[in-house]
Amino acid sequence: xxxxxxxxxxxxxxxxxxxxxxxxxxxxxxxxxxxxxxxxxxxxxxxxxxxxxxxxxxxxxxxxxxxxxxx
Numbered sequence: 507x508x509x510x511x512x513x514x515x516x517x518x519x520x521x522x523x524x525x526x527x528x529x530x531x532x533x534x535x536x537x538x539x540x541x542x543x544x545x546x547x548x549x550x551x552x553x554x555x556x557x558x559x560x561x562x563x564x565x566x567x568x569x570x571x572x573x574x575x576x577x
Contacts, residue, residue: 516557523554 530550534543 516561519554519557523550 534546537543
């Protein structure tokens with residue numbers, strides 16, 4: 507149960523990024539950059555990259571476990 511919860515969290519974050527991208531473009535990218543906009547972008551994309559990395563690491567660990575169990 508805990509493994510499936512961890513696997514779905516990055517998917518929800520990626521879905522949120524895709525859904526809110528038009529608003530991000532309109533309100534952040536098409537306006538002059540303020541400190542608040544820079545902090546928003548830093549928070550948004552550091553979290554996204556961290557979740558993508560953890561997703562890949564999780565998949566790599568799972569594939570290593572399967573390879574070890576087949577040997």
